[in-house]
Amino acid sequence: MQRMIATGALALAGLGAGASAAADRTLTVYTYDSFVSEWGPGPGIEEAFEARCGDCDLEFVALPGGVDILQRLRLEGEGTGADLVLGLDMNLMAEARALDLLAPHQADLAPLSLPIAWDDETFLPYDWGHFAFVYDTEQLETPPASFAELLEAPEDVQLILQDPRTSVTGQGLLLWIRKVYGDQAPAVWERLNERVLAVTNGWSQAYFSLFMNGEAPMVLSYATSPAYHMAVEGTERYQAAEFEEGHYLQVETAAMLRTTEQPELARDFLAFILTPDFQRHIPLGNVMNPAIDLGDELPEVFDRLIQPESLTFTPEEVRAHRRDWIREWLNASVR
Amino acid sequence: MAQRQRALTGVTAPARWATRSRWPPGLGLAALTAVVGLGLGSLGALLWQARGVHPAALWQEPWLAAVLRFTLWQATLSTLLAVGLAVPVALALARRPRFPGRALLLRAMELSLVLPTLIGLFGLVAVHGRRGWAAPLWEWLAGSESGYLYGLSGIVLAHVFYNLPLSARLMLQALETAPAAHWRLASQLGLTRMALWRTLEWPRLKPLLPRLAALVFTLCFTSFAIVMTLGGGPRSSTLEVALYQALKFDHDLALAALLALTQLTICLSLWLLALSRGGTPSLVVGSVSLPAGGRWRRRDAAGVSRATDAVWLTALAALLLPPLAAVVLAGLAGLPDLPRQASLWPAAGRSLVMALGAALGALALALALLVGSRWLRARRRGAAALLMEGGGQLILVIPSLVLGTGLFLLLRPTLGSGWQGYGLVVLVNAFMALPFAMQVIRGALPGLSAPEERLADQFGIRGRPRLRWLVWPRLRRPLALALAYAMTLSLGDFSVIALFGSPSAPTLPMLLYQQLGGYRWQGAAATALLLLALVVLVFVLLGLLTRRTPRYPWNRFAREERHARVP
Numbered sequence: 001m002q003r004m005i006a007t008g009a010l011a012l013a014g015l016g017a018g019a020s021a022a023a024d025r026t027l028t029v030y031t032y033d034s035f036v037s038e039w040g041p042g043p044g045i046e047e048a049f050e051a052r053c054g055d056c057d058l059e060f061v062a063l064p065g066g067v068d069i070l071q072r073l074r075l076e077g078e079g080t081g082a083d084l085v086l087g088l089d090m091n092l093m094a095e096a097r098a099l100d101l102l103a104p105h106q107a108d109l110a111p112l113s114l115p116i117a118w119d120d121e122t123f124l125p126y127d128w129g130h131f132a133f134v135y136d137t138e139q140l141e142t143p144p145a146s147f148a149e150l151l152e153a154p155e156d157v158q159l160i161l162q163d164p165r166t167s168v169t170g171q172g173l174l175l176w177i178r179k180v181y182g183d184q185a186p187a188v189w190e191r192l193n194e195r196v197l198a199v200t201n202g203w204s205q206a207y208f209s210l211f212m213n214g215e216a217p218m219v220l221s222y223a224t225s226p227a228y229h230m231a232v233e234g235t236e237r238y239q240a241a242e243f244e245e246g247h248y249l250q251v252e253t254a255a256m257l258r259t260t261e262q263p264e265l266a267r268d269f270l271a272f273i274l275t276p277d278f279q280r281h282i283p284l285g286n287v288m289n290p291a292i293d294l295g296d297e298l299p300e301v302f303d304r305l306i307q308p309e310s311l312t313f314t315p316e317e318v319r320a321h322r323r324d325w326i327r328e329w330l331n332a333s334v335r
Numbered sequence: 336m337a338q339r340q341r342a343l344t345g346v347t348a349p350a351r352w353a354t355r356s357r358w359p360p361g362l363g364l365a366a367l368t369a370v371v372g373l374g375l376g377s378l379g380a381l382l383w384q385a386r387g388v389h390p391a392a393l394w395q396e397p398w399l400a401a402v403l404r405f406t407l408w409q410a411t412l413s414t415l416l417a418v419g420l421a422v423p424v425a426l427a428l429a430r431r432p433r434f435p436g437r438a439l440l441l442r443a444m445e446l447s448l449v450l451p452t453l454i455g456l457f458g459l460v461a462v463h464g465r466r467g468w469a470a471p472l473w474e475w476l477a478g479s480e481s482g483y484l485y486g487l488s489g490i491v492l493a494h495v496f497y498n499l500p501l502s503a504r505l506m507l508q509a510l511e512t513a514p515a516a517h518w519r520l521a522s523q524l525g526l527t528r529m530a531l532w533r534t535l536e537w538p539r540l541k542p543l544l545p546r547l548a549a550l551v552f553t554l555c556f557t558s559f560a561i562v563m564t565l566g567g568g569p570r571s572s573t574l575e576v577a578l579y580q581a582l583k584f585d586h587d588l589a590l591a592a593l594l595a596l597t598q599l600t601i602c603l604s605l606w607l608l609a610l611s612r613g614g615t616p617s618l619v620v621g622s623v624s625l626p627a628g629g630r631w632r633r634r635d636a637a638g639v640s641r642a643t644d645a646v647w648l649t650a651l652a653a654l655l656l657p658p659l660a661a662v663v664l665a666g667l668a669g670l671p672d673l674p675r676q677a678s679l680w681p682a683a684g685r686s687l688v689m690a691l692g693a694a695l696g697a698l699a700l701a702l703a704l705l706v707g708s709r710w711l712r713a714r715r716r717g718a719a720a721l722l723m724e725g726g727g728q729l730i731l732v733i734p735s736l737v738l739g740t741g742l743f744l745l746l747r748p749t750l751g752s753g754w755q756g757y758g759l760v761v762l763v764n765a766f767m768a769l770p771f772a773m774q775v776i777r778g779a780l781p782g783l784s785a786p787e788e789r790l791a792d793q794f795g796i797r798g799r800p801r802l803r804w805l806v807w808p809r810l811r812r813p814l815a816l817a818l819a820y821a822m823t824l825s826l827g828d829f830s831v832i833a834l835f836g837s838p839s840a841p842t843l844p845m846l847l848y849q850q851l852g853g854y855r856w857q858g859a860a861a862t863a864l865l866l867l868a869l870v871v872l873v874f875v876l877l878g879l880l881t882r883r884t885p886r887y888p889w890n891r892f893a894r895e896e897r898h899a900r901v902p
Contacts, residue, residue, distance in 0.1 A: 033833075033845065034852030038678045062841075064833045064848075067583045074586055075743055095586075163563060163572075165580040193568065197465075198485060201563040201576070204851040209456040209564065212856060214466040228854045287854060323585065330398055333569045 025056040027265050030069045031086040033062035034286075041285030048277040049269060056265055066168060066252075070096055077101070083260040084269060086126065090251045090312065091171060093123050094319035103258035106267055111274045113293045115249060115310040123253035126273045127288035130247035130308055131172035132223035132240040133159070139217035143241035147180055150243075151191050158197040158216040164326055166201040168250075169220050175318065176248035178325055179311045185325070189332035199333075223247060223306050228287045230301040246309035252288065363707010366700045367726045373766060374729040377741020378592055378599075384744055385589035399577065403597075406573050409487060409562065410555040413494035417555075418548050421499050424651050425506035426536060427644035440648070443655050444500035445819070445874050446867060449827040450662070451844055452560040453851070454863045457665070458658030459493055460484065468657060489565035494558065496654060498551045503651070505547060505774055508816065509539045528640070545609035546777075550770060553602050553731050574598050575734050582736055595737040602732035603725065610721045659867075666864025669857035673865075676858060678846060683865060686826055686843040689761050690873075694772075694821035696765030698814065701727065701772040727773050730766040738763060739834030756835040764825035771824060775817035776810070815881035822877075823870045843869075 036042035046058045063069050066087045073080060073096065080101065088096050096102065104121045112118055114128055133150075135143045140157065144150040150157070162170035181188045197216045200206040211219040223240045230236060254273055256266040272278055276297060279290040283299050290298065313321075382388060394400070431437065447455070462468045463484045473481035483489060513535055521535055559575045566572060574594055581590040673679060704727045711720035730738070742759060791801060829844040841849060843866050850859035 032852075033841070033849050037841075037846075037849035037853055038676065039853055039855065040849070068833075071583055071586065071740075075740070076747075079747070163569065163576065165576055165584065166563075196568060198564055199566075199568050201560055201579075204848065205453055205456060205560060205564050208851050208856060208859070209453060209460055210464075213457065213460045213464055215460060215464050225854070232854070326580075330569055334398060334401065 025053075025262060025265055026059055027056060027083050027262055027269060028059050028061060028081055029084045029086050029269075030061050030063060030072060030082045032065050032069065035087065036060040036062045039285070041281035044281040044285065045278055048281075049272055052272065052277070053265065053268060058269070066092055073099055073101055078259050080257060080259060082257055083262055083266050084254060084256050086254040088123070088253055088255065089168065090249075090253070090315055091168075091175070091318045091322075092315075093120075093253065094315035096255070097122060097315075098319075101257055101259065102255045103260075103263070105254075105256060105270045107270045107274060109274075111292045114251065114291060116251075116312060118251075120253075123255050124270050124273055125251045125253050125291045126278070127282045127286055127291055128249065128251045129288045130223040130249055130306075130310065131169060131176055132221065132225075132242075132247055132306065132308070133218045134211070134221040134225045134238055134240050135218045136211070136214065137237050137239060139214070143218070143239075145242065146244045147177075147188075148245075150195075151188065153195070155195070157218065158195050159192070160197055160206045160210045160216045160219040161199045162203055162206050162220055163199050163201055164329060167203055169203050169206075169222070170199075171322075172248050172250060173220050174325055174329055175313055176311065178321075179248060179313060180245045186328050186332040189329055193333055222250075222287070223308065224287050224289060224302075227299070227301045227305055228284065230304065231284055231299055240306050242306040242308050246311045247306075249310040249312050359706040359710035361707075362703035363705075363710065363723050366703035366707070367723050370700065370704075370726050370729055370766060370769065373742070373763075374733050374738070376745055377738045378595060378733065380741040380744040381588045381592040381595075381737060385587075385592060388589040388593070390593060401570075402572055402574060402577065405571055406556055406562075407601075409490050409494075409571070410552050412487070413491050413498070413555040414548055414552040416491060417495045417498040417551050418502050418544065420495065421502035421506055422540065423643075423647050424499070424503040425510060425540075427647040428503065428507050429510040429536075430640065431644055431648070434648075436652075440652060440655075441504070442871055442874060443659055444504045444651075445823070446659060446870055447497055447500045447655060448820070449823040449870050450497075450659075451827050451829055451847065451863070451866070452558075454662055454847070454866075455493070455497065455658070456561065456564055457863075458660075458662040459496060461661035461665075462657040463489070463492065468661070485565055485567045487566075487571070489567075490562055490571065493561045493565055494551075494555045496658065497558075497561075498554060499651075500655060502547055502551060506540055506543060508775070508813070509543050510536060513539055545612045546774060549602075549606050549609035549728070550731075550774060552605060553728070553770075556602060557598070557732070557734065575736070578734055579736060582740060588740075591737060591740075595734055598734065599729075599732050603729070606725050606728050606732075607721065610725050662860070662863055662867065665856075665860035666867075669859070669861030669864070672858050673861050676861075678841065679862065679865065682841050682843045682846045683869065685757075685840065687869065689757060689764070689842065690822040690826040692761040693764035693768060693825040694818050696761065697768035697772045697821040698776075698818055700765065700769050701776055701817065704769075705773060705777055724773070728770045730763075731770045735763070735767070735830040735834065739831065743834070759835050760828075760832045761825075763831045764828055765821075767828070767831065768821035768824045771820045772817040775820060776813050811881045815877040819874045819877045822873050826869060826873070827866060 031042070034040050042060050046060065049058050050056060061082070063072060066089055069085050069087050070092050073082070073085065076082075077099075078101065085096075085102075102122050105124045107124055109118060109124075112125065114125060118125060133143070144153050144157070161173060164170040164174040177188055177192075178185045198206070198210055200210065203221065206219050207221060207225075210216065218241070221240075226239050229238045254270060256263070256270060260266050274292055276292070276294060279292050279294055280297050282288055282290045283294070283302060289302070428437070428440075450458070460467060463481070464470070465481055465484070467481070467484075470481040473483070484492065517535055521531055526534065557573065557575060559573055559579075562571055562573050563576060569576075574597065578591050578594040578598075581587040581594060704723055708720040708723040711717075711723060742763070746759070791805060796805065827844060829848060832842055832845055833848075843862060847859050847862045847866070850856075850862060
């Protein structure tokens, strides 16, 4: 038994040792975990940036999601260990700004290519995508072409959704319906709920545990999801349904902390975000649209995705109303 | 303290006794302080950081009462079914020590508890879903499309799938600790089925039931992903969803702390009820020969029970094996991808080391608490003993989100610097595995019967020899099982590790979620398969390491021969 403890302690010590060896100029970036995974955009971006800056060390710290990044900033306050945050979407911007921890990015916004105009001085977009219902062509030949059609669709067109209280995509649908239907949203939710098979707490449960098992023909996801299936898995089976009312837009952004000890290096990284060396890792690494025009480097499958109209609320509107809208949805869904 | 002890015990026992037992209360107290400090400290940190606390917010939310009602209802139903059905299953397993596939079934029972929810859900949906393997059967039987996986029935099914095997496994262990001499006697007296139940089986199970039910209830009460996914909508959710929203989206620390307190109050009062009902485990433990070596051929194993046992065991297999098979099949399809995953093996190694650390911690804490509470009980301090044992369950009823946030506020670790993050995860995992470790060890701990203890005292067998020759042989196997459960629990843990952030060096469950987030289904399925394989490996290895090797092999043959002669 004692020997077991000793080996355990040794191995655990070895575990920590790897992380402590760091260069002098270290840039710590809080982000979400699929970004830094082996096949995500993180490793390629790290390599490209470190080659560019010379002696610096880019270090990603992974949290489960964008909301967790915001929460961690709140808890850490001015003592935060982060130099940059990468992964706050538009709906979290107002609350992150209110923390008064972020500094202007000072980057040149000219290369930006987004579906909407962008002039924010703090948050720099690095990718974007629309929320959409992905459907299984083997179960559903012609998907509904609008929300109105979805509400009228036959009974077997069932949906897998995510809870807006725990999931970014779930919150996306909440805002989407609110944007399209305004004050009519509660009534729409009541009708929509009749075709809901399950409301999961996270996207992974919905997509992996239920949708990929063929439980329902449609799942709430991103318009870019089919790109992965087509490019990497080589299947056309899963496609996104385009709604004529337009789709709610998600823009993911990066920002630097005003407390950073490496402000110049942090700004270098932000400027690097809008270069092809960063952006080429986005389309298939993060399965989102790049924030600049990649030209020929954009994988061909992205031309075959839907190109819907973009719907948005301002970050301030989202911040002001989110709680009420969630309550509204809750009441419509519990009834 | 020491003086007071002597004053208390000096009358009935010689002074040497008093000096011998100075350790248990100290150890127990230290462990209790650590657990309670960690649990209540994190809650306190939330309340302390909160800007204003408004308990009224709790009853101003109309949906909260509904959520609470539903949570109580589903948890009660799940517990009744999981624990209730585990009784006949465990009896059947104990009655049939040898049948083809028994070892496999036991391994499968150990698997379901540690299956990450997401993977468990995948398996359940693949089998019971609308397009699952069982759907055609259901349509043929019921004549309607199979939709039983969504709604209360699905929640209960999933909870039974997760908790029945654990319950049955623990009951089986309790049944197997019945001394061989008792079975021999029962057999010689020709006891009927009912009499066996009354004299041998029920007394073994009874002390276990309240605690087991409380454990399962707590697990079902706090089960977050299962209830949400299978519940079919926000009508069915748990308190933890509200807590998640309060903590993460709204940053309402006070509301989060209040919700956590609500959950804590409900679950802990249940625990106290269970503990006070549980009483001391059977006092008749104590024959020297453990049944592990050779098993008694049982008279009641013949006749009608052959058929009923077959039914129960088939039902268990039908509940347990298909979803696991679905996970394994999906994983096999992803196997060709495995060699291309550079981060898989380091992740597996990291997970194993951390799990071992957490498990050893859990074991040490469990032993300290149990020894301490036993010491107190022996001195008729029942309430204090209860408190000490109940304290061990505290971490289970504090949502990991609250625990993580509170610890973060208290300790302010540097995110991403591997050492601190991993250390904290090991620590919290150790505390989270504690209730399970206590369940497993508790039954075996009283070990020596009162006459034996007196005898050992009279012969002056104390200290190391006493541990080595009297206590250790009794504890060896339960300790191994507890270690295995604790290890595999933290092996499959995702909730805690996600809280402290990570440098790009994931553990196995983190890797799994990363893969899912990146659409890598096949890779994720293969990772899940590897996780399952590791769990099996841990159980098998620890089982082998602690198997009693016959000191004189010829004796073993002689014994088996003796057993064989009994009808």
